[in-house]
Amino acid sequence: MKGYDEFKSVAIGCDHAAFELKQAIKEYFTKKGFEVFDAVPVFMNPIPYVDTAGKVCRKVLENKGTLGILACGTGIGMSIAANRHKEISAAILYDDFTAEFSRRHTNANVIVFGARTMKNEDVERRIEIFLSNEFEGGKYAERNRLLDEPDI
Ligand code: RB5
Numbered sequence: 001m002k003g004y005d006e007f008k009s010v011a012i013g014c015d016h017a018a019f020e021l022k023q024a025i026k027e028y029f030t031k032k033g034f035e036v037f038d039a040v041p042v043f044m045n046p047i048p049y050v051d052t053a054g055k056v057c058r059k060v061l062e063n064k065g066t067l068g069i070l071a072c073g074t075g076i077g078m079s080i081a082a083n084r085h086k087e088i089s090a091a092i093l094y095d096d097f098t099a100e101f102s103r104r105h106t107n108a109n110v111i112v113f114g115a116r117t118m119k120n121e122d123v124e125r126r127i128e129i130f131l132s133n134e135f136e137g138g139k140y141a142e143r144n145r146l147l148d149e150p151d152i
Contacts, residue, residue, distance in 0.1 A: 002132060003131035003134075006015075006064045006065065006067075007065055007067040007131065008034065009034055009035035009063065009066045010029050010034050011037040011056045011059035011060055011066050011069070011074075012036060012037065012038050012040075012068075012069045012070075013039035013040050013055060014047065014070065014115075015047045015048070015049040015078070016044065016046045016070050016076065017044045017073035017115055017116060018071035018113070018114075019047070019125075021113060021115040021118075022038075022071050023038060024120050025113075025127070027124065030122055032095065037066070039052050039056050039059075039091065040052055047108035049081055050077075051055075052072055053082045054081070054085070056068045056069070056070055056110065056150060057082055058085075058092060059064070059065075060109050060110060061085070063084075065108070068088070068090070068111070069110070070082055070110060070113055070140040071112065071115055072112075072118060073114060073116040073117075074117055075092040075113055075118075076095070076114075077083065078090070078092070078136055079092050082110045087148065088109060089106055089107060089108045089109055089147070090111070091106055091108035091110075091112065093112070093113065093127075094114075094127075095127040096103055096129055099125075099126035099127075099128075099130045100130070100133050101131045102130065103129075103134070104133050104135060104136050105140045106140075107135040107140065107141070107144055110131060111127070113147075124139065
C-alpha cells in the first residue's frame, strides 16, 4: 500500500530550532488535503523536544492512518525521543534513498527532519518519495516484528 493510501492524517511537531520548517511542512500537508494535528501551534523558546515527540507519537499510536512528522535542528534528538516509544519506528530521512527505503523496508510510522541540516525543498521531496512508496511486507515485516519482542 502506498504511503498516500495508508496515511490520511499527520501529527506534526518541532522544537525551537525547527519551527519555520514545521510551518512549511504543515502548509504542504494542508494543501494536499491531509488532516493535520499540530503539537506546537505557537512558537516558544525553548520548545522541549521530548514533550513534543511524546505528543506526536501518542497521536500516531492512538489514530490509525496517522503519520508522525518531527523536526529539530539535526533530527537526532527527535528521533531518539520518538524511538523510546514502543511501536514507534522513527526514521531520519537524511537523503532521497533513505526516504524511499524507510518506507519500503523499515515501515517507519514517524519521519524526522533536521532544520539545520536540510533545505525545505529537500524535506518536501523526501516526504513525497516516502508517501509514493509501498511497504514491501513479507521478510521485512518478519524482521521488523522482532522490534516488538519483549526481550530484545
Ligand atoms: C536545539 O538547539 C538543538 O539542539 C536541537 O534542535 C537538535 O538539533 C537536537 O537534536
